[in-house]
Amino acid sequence: MDYSVKDVLQAQVSPALGCTEPAAVALGAAAAISLLPDKFFDSIELWLDPNVYKNGLAVSIPGAGGLSGLDMAASLGALGGDPDLGLEVLQPLTQDHVAEAQRMIQAGRIKVNLLKDRRGLYVRTMITRGQDRAESIIQGLHDNITDLKLNGKAVSSPLIREDTGSKDNPLDQMDEWLKKLSLTDLLALTDNLDDEDFDFLQQGVDVNLRLAQQGLKYGLGLGVGKTLERLFRQGLIQKDMILSARILTSAAADARMSGVPLPAMSSAGSGNHGLTAVLPIWAVKDYVSGLPQNTVLEAIALSHIVTAYVKAHTGRLSAICGCSVAAGSGATAGITFLLGGDARHIAGSIKNLMEDLAGVICDGAKTGCALKLATAAGTAVQAALFSLHGVNVQDTDGIIGRSSEDTMRNMGTLATEGMIETDRTILEIMVAKQFSDV
Template sequence: MEKNEMPSSWTDYIKLMNQEIIPALGCTEPVAVALAAAKAAEALGCAREEIAEMEILVSRNILKNAMSVIIPGTTLYGLEYAAALGFAAGDPGKDLEVLTGLCDKDIALAQRWVNGHKVKVSLAENDETIYIDALAKKDGACGRAVIQGKHNHFLLVERDGETLLQNRKLDEEKGEEIDFSAMSLRDIFDFASGADIKTLEFIEKTNLLNYAISQEGLKNDYGLMIGKGMQARQKKGLVGKDLQNLAIMQTTAAIDARMAGCSMPVMSNSGSGNQGITATVPVCVVAAETGASEEQKIRALTLSHMTAIYIKHHLDRLSALCGAMVAASGVSCAVVYLLGGGYGAVEKAITNMIANITGIICDGAKADCALKVYASLQAAFEAAYLALDGVCAAGIEGIVTGDVEQTIDNLGTLTMEGMKITDKVILDIMLSKTSGDGVGDGR
């Protein structure tokens, strides 16, 4: 290899980051439903207000994550409204920012459709984690769009049964042409700390978007106001203004705003805007407060995001495990890096995280996601501080081992196998609380 030439695996890592760190407006599950609906409407080809009938089939995990979160730019929530807004005004060319630019007319049309029972949402009869099948109908004509595996991966687009677009099915929601079996946490650390800084500068975009919504969440009343409430208590002297609290305050403020329908985009990670915010904002706060250089900040952001992507690969994109834990694990590594720790401390930080908060459940996207991010970041800072002191959960304890890669594998096994029934029970409980929500057992 020539001097200054990157290993081929590092080129793959940059490609992977560009695939998994992308802008999104609103919670990615209802937005993915809107994206499928918009594509189906586009395939049908008539004026949007002329669509006579709309149907959506979704997987259980899409349903779970889209039931309770506010749709951006509105005060509405739920799958029917997400679908109706996509059919009414969604621009599929904007990908996960499909609902950018909604106006009162669009919202009123969507409300008329939902109130008039023109939009039918049903559970798909398959075991896919991410699956959305949207139909738009008018005068016997039909447009159809199917998303599978990733929130923006179109498997099929049809008009009256004629195929307009067909892509391969993603294998187990992974889909990247990256050899994850050859990847390790050590590789990620070496990449983040050693790659040519110019090849990593694009990661600064995560800060530009996610910092902006954080400031919005601190200024205005959104959701549970976790971040804004911390800010107020700091001014009263009830909460300290230390590094950890400052990072948690700014991060939860961004989650507050996003979950409450703020119409500002964020930079997502592995299909989750909350994971993108969590992997970004606290790292930038720590970098600023410790006087880190721009290069150190960029490398820390890279380590945080890539660690989250790597751990997430061991899981389904949507599962019973809250993704805040995954993103916060990346933050813990970045905090270690910014405070002068090496790879050995990074290993210890990950082990401490998995020893501590594995098992936080995901019961859908909603305002209290900010609480789970709060708890996960508290754990992340403690895991990092312990690691820097050379303290680590022992390999004889619980699901952790003396090998960090095996520990990450154990987390994946626990989630993918042990928590499958948990996911079903969570959704059953959520559905038992609702009535007349337009969710049936089939089209």
């Protein structure tokens, strides 16, 4: 089966409110409790795969006043979430919901279980009220509800996505198709963008820019973007296209990771991927005169497509920072295209970036992600400029392949086979640290 560029964008790019792992937990709870007559519950129990668990431990939840935690995400989803909103499930949240969620947690009503050996994204939620037991399962994708049960019996619901692939990965057919494409094929997909696609891509820019503006105005989260901007204004560093990309992208991550109740336009299942795939390109455009708006948006479309291609190889969640290697690859491809590069230059920029950032680990979602997004954004610009000026990593180097496609496949092998123990060790460190603070 072949897919169009519209199919790819619709499947891979969507708005998400807050970090997508807590959002998935909240969505699972909201979906389960929708089977009960109201939003009151006696208890919630969660079973989570290691990567959802890892990414949901420390990141702030939007609209929750800086509060974090998987138990908080589940409680808020059950009390105030709207499952019809997908990954924007917590949009209706009020402070009353937050206060009640805190009471439920303090009363010991929420239990979180780690499924240490589970592979792939998995969120199972069971909510009890009296004699009733409502359950939901999310698999493969953050918003892919595959099962709903009330008192052990399956329930049909419009919340359950139509089965277009395996439950473990509903996009497996698209992923397998993407894996077979060459970089030239990926580039050719952008030839078929229409006005509807351009409008959608612009919406993504606007959504992500709002987060960046919040980060720059208020110095939220770790304040990486705001600090870089301040250093420039103080004359301590100079603003060029690399710094501009770092400022805009990290400021958006600062806002998102601090729990600002504004959505991000995600890419390949991650809001931070979406920020990295879009904002460096938007920053670079200001340094190139005479660019048609649709050319900029075409570059962003290419970025989303390349990001999806890399994630098809690495999987949705792994021990490798996808913002660095997947969205970073997308961003450098888009920037190279924007600066007039051809397929050969784009291939070189991807290999340059992979060589530079292959070792960046994912140690969960948190405010510190803004530092990694700053690095990814700046490196994406640098890798593009290097390639355009004939600086290209050789295929004799490490995991770099003869082609960009080989390189991206090698990164997938590293993520899915080589980093399994690393992922376990990262989580063990995080869990031990969490319990040592109790």
